[in-house]
Amino acid sequence: MNTMTLAMKSASPENALELRGVTKRFGKSEIIRGIDLTVRRGERVAVIGPNGAGKSTLFNLISGRFGPSSGEILLKGERIDGLKPYEIYRKGLARSFQITNIFHRLSVMENLRCAVLWSLGYRYTFWRFLVGLHDVNQRVDELLAMIRLEKRRDTVAGNLTYAEQRALEIGITIAGGAEVVLLDEPTAGMSQSETTRFIALIREVTEGKTLLTVEHDMGVVFGLADKIAVVVYGELLAFDTPEAVRSNARVQEAYLGSVVADAQAEGRA
């Protein structure tokens, strides 16, 4: 195994992700209603919308947790709808979850090593036998530096601060070198100063990658995103630059007006 195997293979079509007429029904309820969306390589996209609009469902569809009821999803030009989450992961799309997804009794380093080994196809139970793998250790050190947890290398994950745990979660998500990264509310529960530091970290670790993030904090959205996708009642109401979305009358009316007003009142946007 060499370092090359730790990075996902890349074809290089311009579009990282395409959704074509994607719908999702749960029973009789149509939750996602015909979404078309094209995300270009290297774009940072924030998905926003009211509670229950379908943002997490959209992430679940893209990452393979649910199959769409109709429509197509393409990753780097290749159909991925109908594939299992780990198959999509192996094709270069990684997702983090709203709920912290780490092994609390393992150290930071062990968590990252598990993630790297898993990305290479090893089972968790094997990691103890593989401590000597040079490339894996090198990748773990690289990740520790990226998420700024070198000094916490041997700390049990359960003893990290909340913000550190979320940084570790990002490290786990990017461990396999995915080119497309989905982050579900990465700054949820953080203080304002933690959020500011965390956004800088997200910017750094996703440099050159395609990022989709679900986000409620408008300060984060307008500070991080190249483009904003506004989802309202399962439809894509707008997909444009932050400036264009901010001044879009339909978005103002349906969603953003009240949210930005609230954020401005709290000094966040």
Ligand SMILES: Nc1ncnc2c1ncn2[C@@H]1O[C@H](COP(=O)(O)OP(=O)(O)OP(=O)(O)O)[C@@H](O)[C@H]1O
């Ligand atoms: N597995 C499921 N079965 C049935 N209904 C579901 C399922 N998952 C989501 N829904 C419904 O789909 C709708 C959209 O939910 P979703 O979690 O995608 O919204 P959201 O925009 O992410 O909301 P929030 O911002 O509150 O997280 C909700 O009405 C929810 O109850």
